[in-house]
Amino acid sequence: MEKQSVPVHLDQVTKIFRDPKTKSDVHAVRDARLEISGGELVTLLGPSGCGKTTMLRMIGGFELPTRGTIHIGGEDVTYLPPNTRATATVFQSYGLFPHLDVFENVAYGLKVRKVSKEEIGFRVMEALGLVGLSDLARRSPGRLSGGQQQRVALARSLVVRPQVLLLDEPLSNLDALLREQMRVEIRRIQKSLGITAIYVTHDRVEAMSLSDRVVVMKAGVIRQVGTPSAIYERPDSKFVAGFVGKVAFFPVEVQSTDGAITCVLAGATVRAGSMAPDVTVGSKALLMARPESLRLGNPGEGACDGTVATNVYLGSSVESFVTTEYGEILVQIDDPSESRVKPEGAKVSIAFDEARVRILPEAEE
Amino acid sequence: MPVFTKKKLFAFIAACAVFLIIDLWMFSALRTSYEKSVLGDKKELVVALARSAPVEAGTVEAWLAEAKKAHPGLRLLHVQGIPGAEETKESSLDPELKAVWDQRQGEPAFKSGVEAASYLEVFLLPDTVRLGTSRSLVMFAPVPNKEGDTAVGILLAAVDESILSSFVNLTYALSAIAFLLFALGFGIATFSRDPITGYAILVLFAIVLTFVAYPLFEALRLTFVHEGRFSFAVWRDILTNKQYLGALVGSVKLGALTATLSTIMGFLFAFFVARTSLKGKKLVTALATLPVISPPFSLTLSIILLFGNNGLITKRLLGLEHFSIYGLGGLGLVQTISMFPIAFLTLAGVLEAIDSTLEDASLDLNASRWQTFTRVTLPLAAPGLLSSWLLVFTNSLADFANPLLLSGSFRVLSVESYIEVTGMNRLGNGAALSILLLLPTLTAFFVQRAWVAKKSFVVVTGKPSMRLSDLANRPTRLFLLAFVVLSSAFIVALYGTIVAGCFVKNWGIDYTFTTANIVEALQRGKAALVSTMTLAGIATPIAGFVAMIGAVLVVRKRFPGKRILEALMMTPFAVPGTLVGISYILAFNKPPLLLVGTGAILVICYVIRELPVGLEGGVATLRQIDPSIEEAASDLGADQATVFRTIILPLIRPAFISSMSYTFVRSMTAVSAIIFLISARWYHITIQIYNFSENIRFGLASVLATALIIIVLAVFGLMRVVVRKSEHLEKTVTIQ
Ligand SMILES: Nc1ncnc2c1ncn2[C@@H]1O[C@H](COP(=O)(O)OP(=O)(O)OP(=O)(O)O)[C@@H](O)[C@H]1O
Numbered sequence A: 001m002e003k004q005s006v007p008v009h010l011d012q013v014t015k016i017f018r019d020p021k022t023k024s025d026v027h028a029v030r031d032a033r034l035e036i037s038g039g040e041l042v043t044l045l046g047p048s049g050c051g052k053t054t055m056l057r058m059i060g061g062f063e064l065p066t067r068g069t070i071h072i073g074g075e076d077v078t079y080l081p082p083n084t085r086a087t088a089t090v091f092q093s094y095g096l097f098p099h100l101d102v103f104e105n106v107a108y109g110l111k112v113r114k115v116s117k118e119e120i121g122f123r124v125m126e127a128l129g130l131v132g133l134s135d136l137a138r139r140s141p142g143r144l145s146g147g148q149q150q151r152v153a154l155a156r157s158l159v160v161r162p163q164v165l166l167l168d169e170p171l172s173n174l175d176a177l178l179r180e181q182m183r184v185e186i187r188r189i190q191k192s193l194g195i196t197a198i199y200v201t202h203d204r205v206e207a208m209s210l211s212d213r214v215v216v217m218k219a220g221v222i223r224q225v226g227t228p229s230a231i232y233e234r235p236d237s238k239f240v241a242g243f244v245g246k247v248a249f250f251p252v253e254v255q256s257t258d259g260a261i262t263c264v265l266a267g268a269t270v271r272a273g274s275m276a277p278d279v280t281v282g283s284k285a286l287l288m289a290r291p292e293s294l295r296l297g298n299p300g301e302g303a304c305d306g307t308v309a310t311n312v313y314l315g316s317s318v319e320s321f322v323t324t325e326y327g328e329i330l331v332q333i334d335d336p337s338e339s340r341v342k343p344e345g346a347k348v349s350i351a352f353d354e355a356r357v358r359i360l361p362e363a364e365e
Numbered sequence B: 001m002p003v004f005t006k007k008k009l010f011a012f013i014a015a016c017a018v019f020l021i022i023d024l025w026m027f028s029a030l031r032t033s034y035e036k037s038v039l040g041d042k043k044e045l046v047v048a049l050a051r052s053a054p055v056e057a058g059t060v061e062a063w064l065a066e067a068k069k070a071h072p073g074l075r076l077l078h079v080q081g082i083p084g085a086e087e088t089k090e091s092s093l094d095p096e097l098k099a100v101w102d103q104r105q106g107e108p109a110f111k112s113g114v115e116a117a118s119y120l121e122v123f124l125l126p127d128t129v130r131l132g133t134s135r136s137l138v139m140f141a142p143v144p145n146k147e148g149d150t151a152v153g154i155l156l157a158a159v160d161e162s163i164l165s166s167f168v169n170l171t172y173a174l175s176a177i178a179f180l181l182f183a184l185g186f187g188i189a190t191f192s193r194d195p196i197t198g199y200a201i202l203v204l205f206a207i208v209l210t211f212v213a214y215p216l217f218e219a220l221r222l223t224f225v226h227e228g229r230f231s232f233a234v235w236r237d238i239l240t241n242k243q244y245l246g247a248l249v250g251s252v253k254l255g256a257l258t259a260t261l262s263t264i265m266g267f268l269f270a271f272f273v274a275r276t277s278l279k280g281k282k283l284v285t286a287l288a289t290l291p292v293i294s295p296p297f298s299l300t301l302s303i304i305l306l307f308g309n310n311g312l313i314t315k316r317l318l319g320l321e322h323f324s325i326y327g328l329g330g331l332g333l334v335q336t337i338s339m340f341p342i343a344f345l346t347l348a349g350v351l352e353a354i355d356s357t358l359e360d361a362s363l364d365l366n367a368s369r370w371q372t373f374t375r376v377t378l379p380l381a382a383p384g385l386l387s388s389w390l391l392v393f394t395n396s397l398a399d400f401a402n403p404l405l406l407s408g409s410f411r412v413l414s415v416e417s418y419i420e421v422t423g424m425n426r427l428g429n430g431a432a433l434s435i436l437l438l439l440p441t442l443t444a445f446f447v448q449r450a451w452v453a454k455k456s457f458v459v460v461t462g463k464p465s466m467r468l469s470d471l472a473n474r475p476t477r478l479f480l481l482a483f484v485v486l487s488s489a490f491i492v493a494l495y496g497t498i499v500a501g502c503f504v505k506n507w508g509i510d511y512t513f514t515t516a517n518i519v520e521a522l523q524r525g526k527a528a529l530v531s532t533m534t535l536a537g538i539a540t541p542i543a544g545f546v547a548m549i550g551a552v553l554v555v556r557k558r559f560p561g562k563r564i565l566e567a568l569m570m571t572p573f574a575v576p577g578t579l580v581g582i583s584y585i586l587a588f589n590k591p592p593l594l595l596v597g598t599g600a601i602l603v604i605c606y607v608i609r610e611l612p613v614g615l616e617g618g619v620a621t622l623r624q625i626d627p628s629i630e631e632a633a634s635d636l637g638a639d640q641a642t643v644f645r646t647i648i649l650p651l652i653r654p655a656f657i658s659s660m661s662y663t664f665v666r667s668m669t670a671v672s673a674i675i676f677l678i679s680a681r682w683y684h685i686t687i688q689i690y691n692f693s694e695n696i697r698f699g700l701a702s703v704l705a706t707a708l709i710i711i712v713l714a715v716f717g718l719m720r721v722v723v724r725k726s727e728h729l730e731k732t733v734t735i736q
């Protein structure tokens, strides 16, 4: 299959649903602006009901935006019906045709395109081989396991050689092991074919491990777009920081931002490695720390004191939950040995790895 | 959300231009032909008047006064003698016309008028003439002598031009409306993202507006028209006439009787099947549903054979002389047997859905079985009882076939409206009576919606409980068993009687065995049978497709006017067949849609009447299908028509097939609407049965009824086989 990488651009895309009963408007997506380059895999990540599916469906042509435009490969496709777009969707519920067998399901798109019979046979078997289902070609989809159905759906979308692949929580029905395998498989296929892919999920691990960039959404608004590490290490808001990983927050006042970034926590000056763009000097802010950037010490040594509430042993690490005046704070202790893990009930202090903590604006709507 | 491209815009403008030309041409042709006919009428009138004009002087004034009285719209001027050739004397009762004549008789136009009249021709002034405040058309007609070969005078006649202009304005308005509708519809279809859906919506709208809304409107309109103008005369007549009111009361009485009996019988059957552990439930269910699909007249026929004036039981076995089955009692009996299955099916569903652990709990709390039944089971079933009562009630009101044969001197609305139309030729009264029939039906419908829907607290647990506590004690069980067995036996006997009727020489008088009936009935009924099957066969696929496309639009599409479309498609469900029939002859017995007498109107009638049932079936099936299946097909490049053909139709095949077989059977067995619409060329088998029965040829009627029963059973049997083949779908459709 030839490589064809096309960009996808969303400009000020808004979708408002009208609830017919209450006559109230639901803003499923608000002013979304997103530029996805060709061959990139982008995940849409966010809590349930934040508008991920709606955004994907607008790109696929199943919903029309209330406002805004969508371009695929430079062409305005905002109002084109799905059958004329170069997209292929893997639906959350698969949408397999129950009256056709696996082979016919995969062949459907080619038949509609009036591809010759031999070529259909060849390409369908190739696609089924790609997802490892060659020997199930004559099964009816009703007699396949969830994982097999999902792979049929994937093969059916890939066989028409889409320029953009849209996936709506395709792995949500699978068990953990199969999910991991399929994730790797999808990534491999996407890369080797050079397809632009948009992947919806509410599983942050999936988003982190899979994508070139992550789009974090909340209540219809795109809150941040960035590489997985940027999103994890340098979130711009409390919501994003909390949504993509475990985190502790400390209320601080920003002291200086040029040169060294410093802030005041409970009267003491603390340095931070970075800060979000919209933090101003003198304002109240939050100091954000990931569990792995915190250390336990003796009382009085660190930035704040507390008592160890529980220790959770995870093998390669231990998670210590410490009760402090800022609430319960999680400290991750890598390479745990008897000396580094404090017993439950022990008085401890918490110290920061200053290069890795970040200052975020306090305001959270 | 519209999509505008240059190409589409161009196509749209071109289509609009073409339509505009055709539109204008059609309406101008219409106008011209109308003007011609109106003017022709007036000309004839004026010529006739002129011919009757007196030649002798002195009588002219009196004649003019009389003519004015007879034709108030005409202004006349009588000229004695031909101007220019001899001495003339003008007389007129209209000073304005006289003034115009005096003033303008020298003008060339007037001169040519005079000249034409002198050659015994009629002449119309090319321009209108102002008379007082309005303009008039002026005609010159010759007043001939006694022999009729020379003109001895001229009659000038002026008519107000509004007789033309009002119609001209109407045609302009109509052509503008036609153009706007076209532009709107075509525009929506062209510029919407999904033109195929757009066209489907337009076509369905056109169908229901033409064949549902328009005829009903015509029927309603006619009830408010008396001698050409708006009036309440028809309704005043209907609502004060004892005979009509008697029919209304009769219908309601019969409905209440049938509904009550059917609900009791249906409840006993349903209790037997759903709530006891007695054997033979399958057989009872099959028997109890049989009357639903039995052709009209068949049960009535066997009741007449058994209990009629020459009935086997009444006359032969009991020797009764003055017993009459005709009337309320007999009707109640027949209707109960043919309609209790409705109650049975409703109530069996309700009783099966009641979680029997509730009853167990009651028994557990030391309530007696009777207490449990009256305090738990019955209240839970109450909404079901009411809704089954209402359902049977409306069905009984709309019933036409049974009363037609069996009502005797007892009057019901459906038959009364039929007699008004076909016997008395009072279409307005017939329409009003059948509209009256709609009122109880609508009331029942709204009671159902408002009360039953709210009070419905049947507990559906999803897992039917395996073990039923037997609420019935031994005597009750015995009573139930006896009742069910006896009723079933009676139903079987009724069908047996029809079959027996085929082989009896002259029922009631001569019971010798013969096969002559079969030969004669098939010979005489062949044409009707063939034409019925042909038309039903044509209607079947059309109804199936229309219903399924309608279902897709209702379930899957969003578009303005959807609720109106849905309501119009469901309307025939509530409209009694007699009203459909009457409204169709009113609407389609005149241009532009002159359909009465053709086979097409029967086909249309079948399709429209069965549309709601097919639609409901399609909607129910489609709702169970995950929409992402269709979206996936569309995503893979299929347009809407391909999605419908390759995905939707195969998936809703069970609904599609059952809708089609239902249409076929119902069309074959239709009576109430089509009795108004049949013609000698396109006759109907059921009407043939009716005619045979009316002429006391019960043997022939039995043969045709039996043939119809066989066809119906065969179609349903075939349907079950075909649907079972696609049963694997039902399991996989909802897999996710
Ligand atoms: N057809 C619709 N009509 C009305 N509201 C809708 C419709 N579809 C979605 N919504 C609303 O829009 C919002 C976004 O829905 P969407 O399905 O995009 O969420 P999501 O992010 O995909 O959630 P999930 O993770 O649960 O799938 C929700 O509040 C939802 O209720």
Ligand SMILES: [Mg+2]
Pocket (backbone or CB within 6 Å): A052, A053, A054
């Ligand atoms: Mg979703």
